[in-house]
Amino acid sequence: MSNKKQDQLKNVEKDNDEKAMTTNNGVKISEDENTLTVGERGPSLLEDFHFREKIMHFDHERIPERVVHARGFGAHGEFQVYKDLSEYTSADFLTHPEKTTPVFVRFSTVQGSKGSPDTVRDVRGFATKFYTDEGIFDLVGNDIPVFFIQDAIKFPDLIHAVKPEPHNEMPQGGTAHDTFYDFFAQNPESTHTTVWAMSDRGIPKSFRQIEGFGIHTFRLVNSEGGSYFVKFHWKPLQGLEGLVWDEAQMLHGKDVDFHRKDLYESIEKGDYPEWELGLQIIRPEQEFDFDFDILDPTKIWPEDQVPVQRVGKMTLNRNVTNVFDETEQAAFHPGHIVPGIDFSNDPLLQGRLFSYTDTQITRLGGPNFNQIPINRPVNEVHNNQRDAMHQMNVNKGQVAYHKNALNNNDPHTTPKEEGGYEHYQEKVEGRKIQKRSESFKDYYSQAKLYLNSLTQPEFDHTVDGFSFEIGMCDSIMVKQNAVNQLNKVDRTLAERVAKNVGVEVPEVNEEVNSDEKDSKLSMEALDIPLAGHSVAVAVNGDISADTLKSYAKTFTENKLNYAFVGQHPKDISEEFGITETFDTAHPTLFDSLIVLSDGSDILPPVEEFAELTYKHNKPLVVNQAASQGLAGAKLNLEAPGVFVSDDPQTIVQAFERKRYWDR
Numbered sequence: 001m002s003n004k005k006q007d008q009l010k011n012v013e014k015d016n017d018e019k020a021m022t023t024n025n026g027v028k029i030s031e032d033e034n035t036l037t038v039g040e041r042g043p044s045l046l047e048d049f050h051f052r053e054k055i056m057h058f059d060h061e062r063i064p065e066r067v068v069h070a071r072g073f074g075a076h077g078e079f080q081v082y083k084d085l086s087e088y089t090s091a092d093f094l095t096h097p098e099k100t101t102p103v104f105v106r107f108s109t110v111q112g113s114k115g116s117p118d119t120v121r122d123v124r125g126f127a128t129k130f131y132t133d134e135g136i137f138d139l140v141g142n143d144i145p146v147f148f149i150q151d152a153i154k155f156p157d158l159i160h161a162v163k164p165e166p167h168n169e170m171p172q173g174g175t176a177h178d179t180f181y182d183f184f185a186q187n188p189e190s191t192h193t194t195v196w197a198m199s200d201r202g203i204p205k206s207f208r209q210i211e212g213f214g215i216h217t218f219r220l221v222n223s224e225g226g227s228y229f230v231k232f233h234w235k236p237l238q239g240l241e242g243l244v245w246d247e248a249q250m251l252h253g254k255d256v257d258f259h260r261k262d263l264y265e266s267i268e269k270g271d272y273p274e275w276e277l278g279l280q281i282i283r284p285e286q287e288f289d290f291d292f293d294i295l296d297p298t299k300i301w302p303e304d305q306v307p308v309q310r311v312g313k314m315t316l317n318r319n320v321t322n323v324f325d326e327t328e329q330a331a332f333h334p335g336h337i338v339p340g341i342d343f344s345n346d347p348l349l350q351g352r353l354f355s356y357t358d359t360q361i362t363r364l365g366g367p368n369f370n371q372i373p374i375n376r377p378v379n380e381v382h383n384n385q386r387d388a389m390h391q392m393n394v395n396k397g398q399v400a401y402h403k404n405a406l407n408n409n410d411p412h413t414t415p416k417e418e419g420g421y422e423h424y425q426e427k428v429e430g431r432k433i434q435k436r437s438e439s440f441k442d443y444y445s446q447a448k449l450y451l452n453s454l455t456q457p458e459f460d461h462t463v464d465g466f467s468f469e470i471g472m473c474d475s476i477m478v479k480q481n482a483v484n485q486l487n488k489v490d491r492t493l494a495e496r497v498a499k500n501v502g503v504e505v506p507e508v509n510e511e512v513n514s515d516e517k518d519s520k521l522s523m524e525a526l527d528i529p530l531a532g533h534s535v536a537v538a539v540n541g542d543i544s545a546d547t548l549k550s551y552a553k554t555f556t557e558n559k560l561n562y563a564f565v566g567q568h569p570k571d572i573s574e575e576f577g578i579t580e581t582f583d584t585a586h587p588t589l590f591d592s593l594i595v596l597s598d599g600s601d602i603l604p605p606v607e608e609f610a611e612l613t614y615k616h617n618k619p620l621v622v623n624q625a626a627s628q629g630l631a632g633a634k635l636n637l638e639a640p641g642v643f644v645s646d647d648p649q650t651i652v653q654a655f656e657r658k659r660y661w662d663r
Contacts, residue, residue: 091340152351
């Protein structure tokens with residue numbers, strides 16, 4: 001045998017040896033199908049150490065899910081600042097435009113368990129872990145810029161109210177029940193956030209098309225010790241879009257993983273989602289210049305008053321390799337900050353700084369959760385912390401205390417001038433007291449500002465949201481009290497919801513008397529790029545390959561996602577085919593529809609596709625032959641957003657608006 005052949009065989013043996021099944025202690029396994037027994041039909045033996053290890057590990061594969069934000073999905077990416085921001089902060093990742101900073105982002109819903117649907121009406125978590133050269137910075141926020149409560153001591157109360165009711169563990173994944181709306185009515189600070197959640201913001205179309213907000217007021221601190229108040233924003237370059245409620249409910253059944261699948265598939269095919277990091281900055285001397293308290297987490301800083309400066313871009317370009325190892329074990333904490341970023345006295349933020357460590361210790365089995373790969377910083381870690389559960393490092397040496405002479409006082413502290421963290425030296429004085437600031441007690445003005453800023457369709461959808469949720473409550477008292485709260489924000493909203501849920505309209509109109517608006521609050525007012533939207537092409541009859549190819553070419557040129565949907569799968573060419581059937585596809589899974597017919601009778605599922613697309617106000621294009629076949633369908637071919645055309649380019653014209661609310 002030649003030497004070359006012998007080397008090849010050795011390499012094969014080596015490869016096989018490297019892939020040999022072993023126990024966790026490295027012992028090779030000869031049998032993995034049967035336990036050790038006394039004879040073929042006898043009892044199993046406790047000495048079967050491989051079975052014991054395998055079943056033990058399986059029994060403990062599940063860790064406690066998060067109390068809130070349990071339903072989540074994550075992805076990796078990178079961030080790069082546009083320009084040097086050293087005027088405001090000494091943070092390394094915000095002052096060096098030539099650097100890219102790795103990030104990991106986890107999106108989530110708040111209320112439901114891990115098994116709940118993606119498209120429930122809920123606030124979405126938007127948590128970003130920056131792996132900076134100075135350590136980890138966690139921006140732990142939501143897709144709504146305000147929160148339900150002002151002080152962290154009320155957080156257990158909020159979550160107990162919003163979670164499924166304990167006597168029957170229902171409902172799962174939503175807030176449409178008595179305890180939440182009882183909390184809403186008795187705790188008026190929750191009004192503003194609830195109005196946002198009942199609007200189209202509460203049912204986003206995808207994770208790619210949500211904003212992210214740090215919610216709290218933080219501080220930026222520059223190298224000279226100058227301080228600025230700041231709020232962090234993520235602005236999606238894919239635009240902002242929401243679902244309609246009927247569509248969202250259907251999606252619960254059609255695709256429980258609708259949001260996570262959209263994010264995963266977008267990244268897999270290279271259509272990377274992008275957000276710009278925005279900063280709202282207020283100078284210290286401006287702290288009391290506004291008609292709201294800038295430390296109140298239930299208040300926005302209106303963008304028309306405090307513009308958002310877009311300072312950098314984040315791109316998500318890599319899916320996780322293992323959801324448990326990365327997404328589930330990711331430990332976020334608003335207290336993970338780096339030099340140049342500090343906290344404000346926001347009472348909700350202050351409480352979160354205490355709470356998150358407790359949560360991670362419970363979920364991840366002890367204080368060493370930062371050693372899990374997804375949580376490790378990219379810079380080296382040196383300290384005197386030792387032992388405890390799940391210690392993954394092998395710490396060497398005799399010394400584990402500070403100060404010491406045996407190890408030359410290593411690990412040593414670092415002066416601020418050399419990059420050591422030093423808290424901003426804010427002057428604080430006052431008596432110990434348990435009392436909310438009077439400046440926090442305007443609960444309704446900004447809720448009114450938000451409603452004033454919505455378009456009429458968006459306002460109508462908010463009415464529908466409240467009507468559904470309050471209507472699902474069993475207690476008449478809770479319904480009435482909830483409507484009474486709405487009456488303190490907007491009289492029209494209260495009147496319409498009261499009628500829909502069957503309670504009395506309050507006799508006295510207590511609404512906020514203001515027509516003030518903010519131009520940045522309406523999703524409808526923002527431009528939405530064409531690229532990344534999806535088109536279903538319903539094929540009715542025998543459509544030529546050349547025709548389908550011309551449509552595929554148009555979709556590709558405009559970076560549209562598409563699927564040809566027919567009765568049966570069919571290879572049309574090497575490039576494309578009918579990949580979806582009417583059994584596997586559904587109009588709620590797409591942003592628009594094209595119906596192509598050869599003139600034969602319209603199939604019932606094609607008609608259903610067209611009717612639901614029309615009902616949900618989406619762009620609808622039908623060719624001439626299909627228009628004749630759909631004459632008896634429940635849609636108006638002359639309505640806005642319905643186009644009769646044989647030209648593939650018509651879909652580009654149709655997407656001039658993503659929804660046609662004037663149908």
